[in-house]
Amino acid sequence: IELTSHEFPLPKIGEYRITLHSMEFKGRSIDEFSLVWWLFILWLIVSVYLLNRQRLVYISRNEVLKQVSNQDSLTQLLNRRGLGEYFSQIKKEKTSDDVVTLIYLDLDNFKRINDSYGHLAGDSVLIETCKRITHLVNECQKNKDCSEPAIGRISGDEFVLLLLNCKVRLIPDLSSKILEKIAEPIKTGNRLICDLNASLGVTQSSLANKSITFSDLLEQGDAAMYFAKQSGKNQYKFFDRQVQEKIMLKRKISTTLRYALNTHAFTLMYMPIYHIESLEVAGAEVLLRCTDPSMEGIGPDQFISVAEEFGMIKEIDLWVIEEVFRIIQSSGLCESNPDFRISVNISAEEMNDIHFPDVLAKLAQQYAVSPACIELEITETRLVDIDASNIDVLQRIRALGFRLALDDFGTGYTAFNQLYHYPVDQLKIDRSFINELHAGCKHAVMVDAILSIANSYQYETVAEGVETQDQLTLLREKGCDLVQGYFLSKPLKWVHFVELPGVKIYESSSSA
Structure with missing residues (x-):
């Protein structure tokens, strides 16, 4: 009960007393059972609302965390984990007639660029490299030479391309285009970087091979890429028996x-x-x-x-x-x-x-x-x-x-x-x-x-x-x-x- 004193005339000074002579309450009384029932209904509604809201927040947060954990923060490409989950997904969804191609790309002498021009310039080079690779892969998909491509950055200067049903005869052409595109000068700030090249390793596997894993493909592509570097850099190599023997x-x-x-x-x-x-x-x-x-x-x-x-x-x-x-x-x-x-x-x-x-x-x-x-x-x-x-x-x-x-x-x-x-x-x-x-x-x-x-x-x-x-x-x-x-x-x-x-x-x- 609240009484507002500003409506009462009060003396300017001295003591005063207010007497309340009567008070009237209007309402309807309910029995104890009904009170408990309505309290239970109220608690149930609030609980369902809060639980549902918490679930939506949890799902939203998980989606954000999953995206962060599967995505490279610099280039916004998939990271190693994201590529692995993508490969696992296509293994479940695609038929045994489908073939997956992995291209492992490593920039040659990238550390020299970081040391010569600074890490900000190095980051710009990585972002531009990402754009160029993505453009070429999108062209490949647009021409229906491959389907459902995924591109990822798995470490500092290493990128991986996963292509579904890429035509074998077109892989050399695509690899050559990637090398040519990366070698084009990159402008970063007031500088023009002209000495960038890459080495590529290429491997393929049919999804009929149920035992093949993303780690297996990654190791094969890495080995072929390493072989390309040893052979003089700025080139691509296929994973073959010779490379396999080197791995063993x-x-x-x-x-x-x-x-x-x-x-x-x-x-x-x-x-x-x-x-x-x-x-x-x-x-x-x-x-x-x-x-x-x-x-x-x-x-x-x-x-x-x-x-x-x-x-x-x-x-x-x-x-x-x-x-x-x-x-x-x-x-x-x-x-x-x-x-x-x-x-x-x-x-x-x-x-x-x-x-x-x-x-x-x-x-x-x-x-x-x-x-x-x-x-x-x-x-x-x-x-x-x-x-x-x-x-x-x-x-x-x-x-x-x-x-x-x-x-x-x-x-x-x-x-x-x-x-x-x-x-x-x-x-x-x-x-x-x-x-x-x-x-x-x-x-x-x-x-x-x-x-x-x-x-x-x-x-x-x-x-x-x-x-x-x-x-x-x-x-x-x-x-x-x-x-x-x-x-x-x-x-x-x-x-x-x-x-x-x-x-x-x-x-x-x-x-x-």
Whole structure:
């Protein structure tokens, strides 16, 4: 009951009292049962309304979440999950006569675009690539050359196309058009990017094969794409028996490497490095070998790339580095040979690891080995994609006292005027320039250029793969500092390496 006082005349000051003499209520009373009944009906109506509303909100939210979880946020294409669900759906709905085609697309050297122009420009390139692919696929569908296409971005610069009943004879034409379209210049801001290409992997499967999964198709397309990259990039390759054999071999190698890591089935060989004038031993390059019988005939040129792909390379790198520290400590090699250096190859994973210099420092302290007798080799091809953070890692390694060598120099297309950015001490001339080296040949001109560059930057030079006296003589005349190769020595086990003239170790450790 509310009484409003503004309708009553009140004195301006002093106390006052209001008396209510009577009050009348009008209404109808109901019994207790009827009250409970109507309360129940009201509760039921409200409950049904709220539950239905909650259901609609839940469905709406799920639809949004499903869309977000199945869609790439940058390009609005499907992501890996979305493509997988789409493939599962067409497997259920389509007949066994239908054929699905998967095209796996990877942009070549995309990291270079990010590093050169920035990530915003990189995102613009990805969005434009998405538009171009979508346009071509829509044209394909419009001409009835395929049906129900789905396009997705499954990682940074990798796209996947799923096409239903695409005519086999038209796939090469479509693949070529995709490559041509991607290679067209892309304008982003005030820049025109003209160096973009892609590698494609193509695979097909009939839906009659009920056991085939999206992961299987993706693996096949990825393998074919990788084969296209290895074959020179900017091209397409079909998944075939040759590619399948490569997949099986990679699986076998990865399984064996994992087992070898657990059972320590690795050993090190030592390729002697000689002073070119005196032919005295100046050091050695460490070469990794896997002793597992199933790896017979498979060298590091094959299994290192597999180790990188399957995420084992860091473990292998650290095993090699620690084994080198251990054997240097136990033999007293550096104390007996102050200018001696052992060269160890490191992978790109270590250049990307900001903690790697700390690991090296800890190992040097643990084994009481001077960093000066360790030389870490990085291949020139790895430098093509490195950025400021990678260079910082290399500078920190060098600041600890370790030496750095640029391996396989001449194969990575490093701009010569960029060399001063890289904190290296030595250039190793790739064996491809030494194999057919003779006076006046094009390889001799390249060797002259490398030696001239090294002299300008005051880098030490090593020629790899020396196999004849003529090569040795010519390199000596050109002023190369060090040489290694089968003409002087093949890779040796440690017990045989320490027997070379000029290699001194502690007498107590000579039998190790």
